[in-house]
Amino acid sequence: MFKLNEDYLKLPGSYLFSNIAKKVSAYQAEHPEKEIIRLGIGDVTQPLCPAVIDALHKAVDEMASAETFHGYAPDLGYEFLRSAMAQNDFQARGCDIAADEIFISDGAKSDSANIQEIFDKNCKIAVCDPVYPVYVDSNVMAGRTGEYNFDTEVWSNVIYMPCTAENGFAPELPAEIPDLIYLCFPNNPTGATISKEKLQEWVDYANKVGAVIIYDAAYEAYISDSDVPHSVFECEGARTCAIELRSFSKNAGFTGTRLGATVIPHDLKVKTNTYDGYKDVEVHSLWARRHGTKYNGAPYIIQKAGEAVYSAEGQKQIKEQVAYYMKNASYILEGLKEAGYTVSGGKNAPYIWLRTPDNMTSWEFFDYLLDKAGVVGTPGSGFGPSGEHYFRLTAFGSYENTVKAVDRIKAL
Ligand code: MLT
Numbered sequence: 547m548f549k550l551n552e553d554y555l556k557l558p559g560s561y562l563f564s565n566i567a568k569k570v571s572a573y574q575a576e577h578p579e580k581e582i583i584r585l586g587i588g589d590v591t592q593p594l595c596p597a598v599i600d601a602l603h604k605a606v607d608e609m610a611s612a613e614t615f616h617g618y619a620p621d622l623g624y625e626f627l628r629s630a631m632a633q634n635d636f637q638a639r640g641c642d643i644a645a646d647e648i649f650i651s652d653g654a655k656s657d658s659a660n661i662q663e664i665f666d667k668n669c670k671i672a673v674c675d676p677v678y679p680v681y682v683d684s685n686v687m688a689g690r691t692g693e694y695n696f697d698t699e700v701w702s703n704v705i706y707m708p709c710t711a712e713n714g715f716a717p718e719l720p721a722e723i724p725d726l727i728y729l730c731f732p733n734n735p736t737g738a739t740i741s742k743e744k745l746q747e748w749v750d751y752a753n754k755v756g757a758v759i760i761y762d763a764a765y766e767a768y769i770s771d772s773d774v775p776h777s778v779f780e781c782e783g784a785r786t787c788a789i790e791l792r793s794f795s796k797n798a799g800f801t802g803t804r805l806g807a808t809v810i811p812h813d814l815k816v817k818t819n820t821y822d823g824y825k826d827v828e829v830h831s832l833w834a835r836r837h838g839t840k841y842n843g844a845p846y847i848i849q850k851a852g853e854a855v856y857s858a859e860g861q862k863q864i865k866e867q868v869a870y871y872m873k874n875a876s877y878i879l880e881g882l883k884e885a886g887y888t889v890s891g892g893k894n895a896p897y898i899w900l901r902t903p904d905n906m907t908s909w910e911f912f913d914y915l916l917d918k919a920g921v922v923g924t925p926g927s928g929f930g931p932s933g934e935h936y937f938r939l940t941a942f943g944s945y946e947n948t949v950k951a952v953d954r955i956k957a958l
Contacts (some may be wrong), residue, residue, distance in 0.1 A: 737891015
């Protein structure tokens with residue numbers, strides 16, 4: 547008789563954003579007359595910029611002729627995109643990253659879920675609390691997190707690093723030594739940032755204890771402060787302890803077209819028992835093996851669209867788009883402050899993190915806001931126990947809807 551992977555069955559409830567989508571559909575079905583504004587999931591609303599659209603059209607035309615047609619993409623990504631990323635995202639910022647250390651993928655969500663697969667099942671993970679749920683859920687599926695406590699809402703074998711108002715939503719080095727440390731800055735969900743000096747402390751710590759930092763830089767395009775690093779590889783020593791996840795979703799609007807990358811330096815190695823003895827093995831080689839076996843590459847047309855992001859026009863146009871969303875962020879931030887809310891984030895990040903009023907739980911506030919203002923946000927407790935009594939709004943709506951939503955909240 548076949549058996550199921552029982553680790554999947556340990557997951558409580560459904561994926562946070564699927565759960566919210568179901569609740570909102572049910573509410574809309576009951577109240578068809580209500581206009582609902584969605585500021586929940588961080589999904590973009592502005593169209594792909596003209597430089598990207600032109601590149602897509604050209605690439606589609608290439609697929610129409612035998613001379614320029616492209617079949618399977620190279621496993622690890624086309625050289626043109628890997629080089630563009632190496633130069634623009636890393637070398638231009640003084641980071642020592644080469645094109646062959648960049649693996650192109652269909653997005654940072656799948657990479658952040660899959661990367662754990664190349665590490666031992668007994669590796670202990672450390673996560674911020676609150677945290678993007680994919681990091682934890684994927685480790686649950688892999689059987690790495692122990693048992694779930696329904697009262698405290700924590701896993702027995704996960705190191706939680708609380709990010710609270712008291713510590714400025716910045717994690718502290720954990721007392722217990724982890725093997726894999728997930729960091730995301732600018733942070734999802736709190737919108738908090740990390741200074742280069744602080745990130746350097748994490749890199750030094752990881753090198754000292756022999757841990758790997760899995761650094762999610764999906765929101766780096768939203769950084770405006772000069773002392774906030776755009777990449778973990780701006781820190782000295784990161785090549786021997788860090789992996790970075792990159793996304794085209796938030797900087798260039800590819801949530802529907804899907805494109806991302808994972809960066810693994812060749813210097814990230816660990817002594818491992820292999821078929822020909824005990825020796826240093828590059829983490830890069832395992833991810834390359836995984837990619838080759840399980841993945842046939844992001845589509846050519848999408849990788850051409852990604853390349854266009856790095857053209858002069860592409861860069862100008864995506865900066866305008868980021869500025870558009872950041873105008874929303876500041877409207878939300880200022881509007882909620884005026885309405886008396888305690889708010890943070892929204893300065894170097896497209897997320898605004900607010901304390902729920904009257905000590906409401908995060909889900910109580912979700913229901914209240916949906917019912918009284920027709921606005922959807924994300925309950926902070928969905929990101930972890932330290933998110934309780936908090937709520938996240940995204941700046942990815944249209945400006946008109948953002949203004950309408952904030953004005954409705956202010957009028958409550
Ligand atoms: C979020 O809302 O947290 C993100 O949009 C989810 C994602 O990027 O997968």
